[in-house]
Amino acid sequence: MGVGKMSTATMPTATGRRPGKPGLTGYLAAESSRIWHVVRAWDKTTQLLAGSAGGLIPWIGVLFVTLPPDDMARHWSTVWIGFDLLMAAAFAVTARLYLRNDPRVGIMAAVIATLLVVDAWFDTSTAACGLDSAEAWLSAIFVELPIAYFCARLAWRSAGALVDPQR
DSSP states (O other): OOTOOOOOTTTTTTTTTTTOOOOHHHHHHHHHHHHHHHHHHHHHHHHHHHHHHHHHHHHHHHHHHSSOOOSSSEEEEEEHHHHHHHHHHHHHHHHHHTTTTTTHHHHHHHHHHHHHHHHHHHHHHHTTHHHHHHHHHHHHHIIIIHHHHHHHHHHHHHHEEEEEHOO
């Protein structure tokens, strides 16, 4: 097309609007849909994801104060604090994607499920005998693995949305 020429698809109509551009009704419908997604989003899934992200922050503080600096490996406390920071970030990103109804939420949910299983594995494998071991097993059975299962199911359910966005 030459300079100054408009295709018929972009030429204004008699009302002055270009075809395909929504008027006030279309704008209001889009806004109400966007607002509905935000209101809908704080369901139990978002509460679990965001709560897990926020709940890890005080736990990281406990680890910072209580973990010896080099129990079994050099920089032992740095390893665990860094790992939990990674999990907190993954939970926060997943909650944000879920809030936005973004189909990529399944990818992050799979990441969290993997991180939680690894966390449970290393907690139970490296715990000292006695109370430390009991705490690791209780945390794995009642916290980490159930949330990992929940996130794996979320990932599985979301996988279809990546393949078929209309789903």
